[in-house]
Amino acid sequence: RTIEENLDLFEKMKAGEYPDGTRVLRAKIDMSSGNMNMRDPVMYRILHADHHRTGDKWCIYPTYDFTHGQSDSIEGITHSLCSIEFEDHRPLYDWYINELEIFHPQQIEFGRMSINYTVVSKRKLIQLVESGIVNGWDDPRMPTLSGMRRRGYTPMSIRNFLDLTGVAKHNSTVDFALLEHSVREDLNKIAPRRMAVLNPLKVIIDNYPDDLVEEMDAINNPEDESAGTRKVPFSKELFIEHSDFMEDPPKKFFRLGPGREVRLRYGYFITCNEFVKDEKSGEITELHCTYDPASRGGNSPDGRKVKATLHWVSASHAVKAEVRLFSHLFMSENPEAVEDGVDWKTNINPESLEVLSEAMLEPCLKDEKPGYKCQFERQGYFCLDEFDSSPDHLVFNRTTTLRDTWARIQKQAKKGK
Numbered sequence: 001r002t003i004e005e006n007l008d009l010f011e012k013m014k015a016g017e018y019p020d021g022t023r024v025l026r027a028k029i030d031m032s033s034g035n036m037n038m039r040d041p042v043m044y045r046i047l048h049a050d051h052h053r054t055g056d057k058w059c060i061y062p063t064y065d066f067t068h069g070q071s072d073s074i075e076g077i078t079h080s081l082c083s084i085e086f087e088d089h090r091p092l093y094d095w096y097i098n099e100l101e102i103f104h105p106q107q108i109e110f111g112r113m114s115i116n117y118t119v120v121s122k123r124k125l126i127q128l129v130e131s132g133i134v135n136g137w138d139d140p141r142m143p144t145l146s147g148m149r150r151r152g153y154t155p156m157s158i159r160n161f162l163d164l165t166g167v168a169k170h171n172s173t174v175d176f177a178l179l180e181h182s183v184r185e186d187l188n189k190i191a192p193r194r195m196a197v198l199n200p201l202k203v204i205i206d207n208y209p210d211d212l213v214e215e216m217d218a219i220n221n222p223e224d225e226s227a228g229t230r231k232v233p234f235s236k237e238l239f240i241e242h243s244d245f246m247e248d249p250p251k252k253f254f255r256l257g258p259g260r261e262v263r264l265r266y267g268y269f270i271t272c273n274e275f276v277k278d279e280k281s282g283e284i285t286e287l288h289c290t291y292d293p294a295s296r297g298g299n300s301p302d303g304r305k306v307k308a309t310l311h312w313v314s315a316s317h318a319v320k321a322e323v324r325l326f327s328h329l330f331m332s333e334n335p336e337a338v339e340d341g342v343d344w345k346t347n348i349n350p351e352s353l354e355v356l357s358e359a360m361l362e363p364c365l366k367d368e369k370p371g372y373k374c375q376f377e378r379q380g381y382f383c384l385d386e387f388d389s390s391p392d393h394l395v396f397n398r399t400t401t402l403r404d405t406w407a408r409i410q411k412q413a414k415k416g417k
Contacts, residue, residue: 069097072105111170117328152383152399157186195311196376200239208236216266237315254307263309269295318360321394325354
């Protein structure tokens with residue numbers, strides 16, 4: 001077929017004279033090439049459909065391979081970074097640009113990095129959003145930049161994570177614990193410490209004056225002396241974590257129990273003398289304790305030791321908040337590894353989000369702005385939600401726990417050598 005005939009056929013394609021799939025425009029390269037992409041690849045095909053921007057103006061559309069290099073060239077891209085499956089497309093990328101004699105970007109391929117307990121495929125992420133499994137692209141459980149930002153990840157922590165993983169030619173899967181390690185490393189340096197009780201249990205200090213409110217000096221960040229201190233109110237009625245008390249504690253439980261003495265951080269030594277139970281449920285609802293006035297600040301003049309230090313908030317000064325605790329979105333390390341005919345979404349973790357609606361926080365947190373990050377002592381790192389939080393209804397998202405799983409993995413690996 002002559003050049004003139006080909007041009008005439010292409011004009012008829014463009015004019016809409018042929019139905020879908022009956023004609024294509026191909027590049028004449030080498031049908032005997034060992035690279036299938038170079039065997040006279042399709043450049044344009046017919047598609048009678050409305051375009052979201054141009055409507056029905058066009059009925060022919062270029063292929064990705066044909067437009068890839070030209071788009072990069074027009075936009076002044078110097079290095080086109082692609083995942084490894086585009087490696088055998090590079091000869092075609094170069095061929096088109098060379099034949100058109102336009103500015104030539106360099107295509108570079110790298111291995112796709114996955115994270116365990118996560119999917120990063122856009123097609124699968126779209127399914128999670130559209131099926132309502134997550135609450136949008138910025139859901140804190142999503143491996144998107146908007147999701148990570150809402151969860152409280154910092155730009156520096158993500159950069160540090162990428163520095164640790166590096167760039168490889170082969171596909172790889174990275175442990176989610178390494179990402180959490182990077183977040184902890186950064187937040188540990190910059191996040192102020194605050195006290196928050198997520199599952200409150202009331203404590204009444206029977207021998208503390210009814211109307212007395214003391215202000216205790218609390219350290220803002222032990223990693224940063226310049227962060228200084230703050231005042232935390234202390235009163236007769238406090239909240240501690242429900243899990244910090246046991247009616248019949250086992251041998252290695254060193255926190256509060258009947259007749260036991262513990263330290264309240266920045267406060268006093270207290271001893272539990274009595275507890276109150278709900279008659280119907282049997283749940284412990286209140287503790288009655290006494291305090292040692294000489295132990296102000298958390299140390300006793302007689303030098304006696306206690307085995308536990310508990311965080312707390314003053315009941316009359318506490319700010320109520322909703323706290324969201326996030327776990328892995330999937331129960332399996334490799335959510336996409338399922339048997340034929342099995343939906344990969346069966347690996348969804350039904351307990352990936354836990355909402356605590358009765359958390360009590362120290363009062364200084366009520367004035368913070370969305371995006372504020374801090375460490376809830378003994379709990380983890382948290383971020384004030386950008387969208388759902390308001391002055392009347394604080395919502396904190398847990399960024400990560402305090403326990404460093406990655407450090408433990410590294411330690412175990414060293415022991416095994």
